Amino acid sequence: MKYIDEFRDGELARQLARAIAAEARPDRSYRLMEFCGGHTHAISRYGLLDLLPPPVRMIHGPGCPVCVLPIGRIDSAIELATQHGVVLCTYADTLRVPASGGMSLYKARAEGADVRMVYSCDDALALAAAHPEREVVFFAIGFETTTPPTAAIIRKAAEAGLTNFSVFCNHVLTPAAMVHIMEAQTDPDAVALDGFVGPAHVSTVIGYGAYQAFADRYQKPVVIAGFEPLDVMQSILMLVRQINAGRALVENQFTRAVSREGNLKAQALVDKIFTLRASFDWRGLGEVPDSALRIRDDYAVFDAERRFGLSYRQVADHKACECAAILRGQKRPQDCKVFGTVCAPDHPIGACMVSSEGACAAHYTYGRFRTAAPQDHA
Amino acid sequence: MSYSRPLDIKNGRVDLTHGSGGRAMARLIHDLFLRHFDNPWLAAQNDGACLPMPAGGRLVMATDSHVISPLFFPGGDIGCLAVHGTVNDVAMNGATPLYLAASFILEEGFPLADLARIVESMANAAREAGVAIVTGDTKVVEEGKGDGVFITTTGVGRVPDGIEVSGDRCRPGDKIVLSGSIGDHGMAIMSLREGLRFDSPIVSDTAALNGLVAAMLAAAPDMRALRDPTRGGLAAVLNEFAGQSGQGMVIHERAIPVREAVSAACELLGLDPLYVANEGKLVAVCPPESAERLVAAMRAHPHGREAAIIGEVIADDHHFVQMETVFGGRRMVDWINGEQLPRIC
Numbered sequence: 001m002k003y004i005d006e007f008r009d010g011e012l013a014r015q016l017a018r019a020i021a022a023e024a025r026p027d028r029s030y031r032l033m034e035f036c037g038g039h040t041h042a043i044s045r046y047g048l049l050d051l052l053p054p055p056v057r058m059i060h061g062p063g064c065p066v067c068v069l070p071i072g073r074i075d076s077a078i079e080l081a082t083q084h085g086v087v088l089c090t091y092a093d094t095l096r097v098p099a100s101g102g103m104s105l106y107k108a109r110a111e112g113a114d115v116r117m118v119y120s121c122d123d124a125l126a127l128a129a130a131h132p133e134r135e136v137v138f139f140a141i142g143f144e145t146t147t148p149p150t151a152a153i154i155r156k157a158a159e160a161g162l163t164n165f166s167v168f169c170n171h172v173l174t175p176a177a178m179v180h181i182m183e184a185q186t187d188p189d190a191v192a193l194d195g196f197v198g199p200a201h202v203s204t205v206i207g208y209g210a211y212q213a214f215a216d217r218y219q220k221p222v223v224i225a226g227f228e229p230l231d232v233m234q235s236i237l238m239l240v241r242q243i244n245a246g247r248a249l250v251e252n253q254f255t256r257a258v259s260r261e262g263n264l265k266a267q268a269l270v271d272k273i274f275t276l277r278a279s280f281d282w283r284g285l286g287e288v289p290d291s292a293l294r295i296r297d298d299y300a301v302f303d304a305e306r307r308f309g310l311s312y313r314q315v316a317d318h319k320a321c322e323c324a325a326i327l328r329g330q331k332r333p334q335d336c337k338v339f340g341t342v343c344a345p346d347h348p349i350g351a352c353m354v355s356s357e358g359a360c361a362a363h364y365t366y367g368r369f370r371t372a373a374p375q376d377h378a
Numbered sequence: 379m380s381y382s383r384p385l386d387i388k389n390g391r392v393d394l395t396h397g398s399g400g401r402a403m404a405r406l407i408h409d410l411f412l413r414h415f416d417n418p419w420l421a422a423q424n425d426g427a428c429l430p431m432p433a434g435g436r437l438v439m440a441t442d443s444h445v446i447s448p449l450f451f452p453g454g455d456i457g458c459l460a461v462h463g464t465v466n467d468v469a470m471n472g473a474t475p476l477y478l479a480a481s482f483i484l485e486e487g488f489p490l491a492d493l494a495r496i497v498e499s500m501a502n503a504a505r506e507a508g509v510a511i512v513t514g515d516t517k518v519v520e521e522g523k524g525d526g527v528f529i530t531t532t533g534v535g536r537v538p539d540g541i542e543v544s545g546d547r548c549r550p551g552d553k554i555v556l557s558g559s560i561g562d563h564g565m566a567i568m569s570l571r572e573g574l575r576f577d578s579p580i581v582s583d584t585a586a587l588n589g590l591v592a593a594m595l596a597a598a599p600d601m602r603a604l605r606d607p608t609r610g611g612l613a614a615v616l617n618e619f620a621g622q623s624g625q626g627m628v629i630h631e632r633a634i635p636v637r638e639a640v641s642a643a644c645e646l647l648g649l650d651p652l653y654v655a656n657e658g659k660l661v662a663v664c665p666p667e668s669a670e671r672l673v674a675a676m677r678a679h680p681h682g683r684e685a686a687i688i689g690e691v692i693a694d695d696h697h698f699v700q701m702e703t704v705f706g707g708r709r710m711v712d713w714i715n716g717e718q719l720p721r722i723c
Contacts, residue, residue: 010632010704017706047707229705345715366709369698 007228008046016233017051024240030056032239033329034197035178037064037357038227044366046229056236059191059329060359062177062284063199065142066093067327067351067358070283071315073170074099076305077139080168081105081113084308087131088115089124090139093355098348100315121146125153128165137304138167145201147171147293148266151273154295154302168304169295172280174202175210176291182218184285184328191329195239197232198224200254207262208252219248226254273299281314283351284327323350326359333363334371340364385409390490397484397518410494411480411514414501419477419512427512429477432536440467441532447721449492449526452566453582454657456529457499459723462586462657463608464533465507469588470604470660472543472595473535478504480531481515485524496527507586509533525721541595545622547602552691553669554627555662557590557676558583558684559635560612564654565643567722574646576639585658590681597675598668606660608723611653613711615661616699619691626694629711630702633688652701653714655722663691 024030034040040060043049049058062068074097081088088105095105095117109115114134118124121138128136140150150167157165184190198211203224211222221242225235235253242249252258273296280292295303304310317323321343322336333339333352343349345361352358356365363371382401387409395402412420419427442463449456461478468475480500484493504511537543562583569580587606594601603623607615612634616627636644636651644651658681664672669687676682689701699711 008704010706013705045703045709046705047701047703047709048705050707051705361715365712365715369696369700369708369710372696372698 007230009230012230013051013233016230016237020056020233020237020240021053023237023244024053024055025244026055028055029194030240030243031059031192031194032056032197032236033059033061033181033193033195034232035061035063035174036199036202036227037067037355037359038200039197039225039232040064040359040362041357042227042229042232044362047366048229048232049367051233052236056240059193060326061181061329062282062327063143063174064352064355064357064359065146065172066097066355067323068172068282068284069094069097069141069170069351070281071099071317072281072313074105075315076310076312077168078103078105078108078113079310080137080304080308081108081115082111084135086114086135086137087127088113088137088139089118089127090115091141092117094139094141096348096354097351098318121149121153125156125162125165128157128162129160132164134164136165138165139170140167141170143172143174143199143202144205147270147274148205148263151269154273154299155269157302158299163301166302166304166307167295168310169274169293171274171293172282173291173293174199174206175214176288177282177285178211178214180285180288180291181328182214182220189330193220193329194243195221195223197235197239198222198250200225200227200231200257203254203258203262205263205266207260208250208258209260210262211250215248215250221248221251223251224254224258226257272296281312283317284324318349321350323352323360326352333360334368336360340368385490387490387494392484392486392488392490392493392518394486394518394520397516403516406516410497414497415504415511416501417510417512419510420514427477427479429512432476435536435538438468438471438473438535438537439532440464440471441530442467443528443530444723445525445528445721446567446723447525448567448570449496451570451582452579453563454584455496455499456527457496458503459584459657460529460531461500461503461507461509462584463723464531465509465586465588466606466660468533468535469591470543470606471535471537472541472591472601472604473537474592475507475509475533475535475588477534478509478511478531479513480511480529482517483524483528484516484518485526486518486521488526493527503586507588541599543601543604545603545605545619548619548623548625548663548691549602549665550625550691550693551666552602552663553666553687554616554629554689554691555664555669555672555676556612556634556686556688557587557660557662557682559637559640560607560656560659561636561640561644561651561654563657564611564722565640568647568649569643572647574643576642578639580637580639580643583656583658585681587658587660587681590660590676590679593675593679593682594662594672598664598672600668601662601664601672603663604660607656609655610714611651611655612661613652613699613714616711617713619663620697620699623691624697626692626697627689627699628692628702629689629699631704633686635684635686652711657723
């Protein structure tokens with residue numbers, strides 16, 4: 001599989017690193033937010049921070065689908081599985097996210113709830129078709145990348161006339177979150193940002209044109225970047241160049257997969273099934289207007305929230321957990337008091353330690369040697 | 379033996395009588411195990427094997443259960459794997475493996491032809507490794523209560539005086555040596571399960587490493603530590619060494635051989651080869667002055683042709699394992715987090 005090696009070429013990376021070092025001015029800073037957890041993961045896994053000069057600082061963004069899901073939403077999923085007796089189908093990462101009262105979907109399962117891990121939402125639909133006697137609910141999470149497949153199974157369920165299948169929809173929208181982060185820049189605690197490494201897979205669906213209004217309004221450059229380490233390095237160079245030139249354009253580094261318009265067929269399907277929610281509660285960001293999707297009234301029978309009368313209840317994060325500030329880019333994982341001690345991937349307190357795309361999990365797994373305190377020789 | 383119906387190896391299946399202690403079980407033992415394993419200790423048919431005591435040195439004992447699915451895979455099967463696994467565990471103590479015990483849990487309905495293939499494969503693997511399977515046990519569980527066959531093997535070996543191989547002996551400055559490419563076994567199993575096809579299929583590396591270990595100890599008797607990176611992969615072994623010795627480790631990504639098909643399959647399935655199981659590789663730690671000699675001796679052996687120095691032991695209070703990536707940056711190589719690949723050995 002030659003094409004992998006081309007994106008993992010060490011010499012090319014060092015050339016890009018030299019170019020970034022040469023062009024980044026030492027008298028200013030370049031505070032770049034990588035929106036996606038996929039980028040956070042690539043930066044940590046390939047040790048890219050060591051290749052960046054001091055003026056360039058990477059700030060982790062909120063683009064980890066599991067991390068931004070607030071406790072109240074996990075509580076509702078647990079309610080579905082334990083009180084409504086449904087078969088709850090979910091992607092693996094959500095199983096371990098801590099919920100209220102020390103619960104998690106994993107624990108609910110151990111206590112007898114029928115919670116099943118699926119690799120694809122199609123598996124949930126197939127389960128419903130095979131077991132007409134059971135209520136099957138798919139716990140749908142994620143950004144624009146995972147929304148079209150969810151739309152597709154709802155359409156299929158409608159076509160097949162399934163009456164025992166529904167979706168607990170938690171799909172959220174990237175541009176709305178980016179706008180929210182820029183609006184919060186007036187907060188005195190907010191970290192100032194100079195540019196964005198824009199989403200990779202999300203942009204294959206929505207297209208890079210979707211960020212134009214954002215770049216124009218906030219005068220910040222956005223470079224859509226692939227998830228390979230060389231993609232990230234090249235996009236950082238493109239951002240440094242834009243910032244030096246005082247430009248704020250949307251540029252597309254991920255040309256092999258992203259077009260201006262994106263995937264129009266997928267967009268049409270999403271639009272047919274889903275509509276905007278007035279507001280959605282994000283972990284870390286709080287209530288963000290027009291930032292998530294709900295199932296249209298035409299498909300209300302497939303909406304688990306309506307079918308089971310779920311009501312959302314906001315729940316505060318664990319007192320010691322800094323996930324909220326980390327998701328806003330205000331704090332780094334190592335700034336959290338419980339990082340790496342009480343909170344670790346095997347026993348997470350906050351969602352950022354759960355998913356491999358979470359900033360805390362990435363720093364714990366790949367980067368904590370950089371920030372570990374020297375130990376006493378007692 | 380009084381008359382009993384011969385085993386129908388071609389078309390027969392395991393039934394509950396094969397584990398009941400009666401004639402059918404005696405037949406199974408006689409026609410399969412005694413015939414293929416063929417050694418005087420087993421042939422004595424006592425409850426245990428009475429073995430000559432090796433003179434000098436110390437005894438090493440190791441045990442390993444094998445529950446792999448599928449039972450047959452490119453490069454091997456559960457039979458040879460069960461021999462290699464325990465032979466290697468004994469050898470990783472610096473010992474010469476001598477004897478094995480084998481315990482079978484068979485599922486009712488399992489084809490006798492498959493069992494015969496597995497037993498022959500075990501016999502061949504034991505012969506190649508120079509060990510005798512001297513005692514054993516057979517149990518049969520009802521259909522649905524097992525998965526064809528589970529095999530537990532226990533091995534005994536002898537380590538000569540003067541050889542001290544243990545994970546706690548790593549010292550700063552020591553070299554870390556790997557015997558060959560990583561991830562072959564785990565990805566052979568995974569690509570079979572996931573139906574991935576490559577131009578050249580990924581083949582398990584399952585092999586007995588006692589010959590290689592003997593050559594290594596002859597070349598570098600001062601070797602500090604030896605381990606085979608099975609479940610948890612190379613990452614687990616390095617973290618074990620770091621924890622046992624209270625040191626840190628630094629490895630160099632560029633020096634670690636990974637076959638192209640293995641890295642492609644890992645990429646497709648979202649796995650990191652550092653965490654994927656091997657069944658015919660080893661990691662050694664040795665003083666720096668012995669490293670070149672050790673690598674030369676390994677490369678002269680069929681199971682060590684791609685041997686390479688992949689890193690160094692460093693002083694680190696945190697006992698971290700770090701890796702210099704192909705990009706020149708550094709990252710940690712932590713313990714595996716979350717679910718292991720299921721039933722891979």
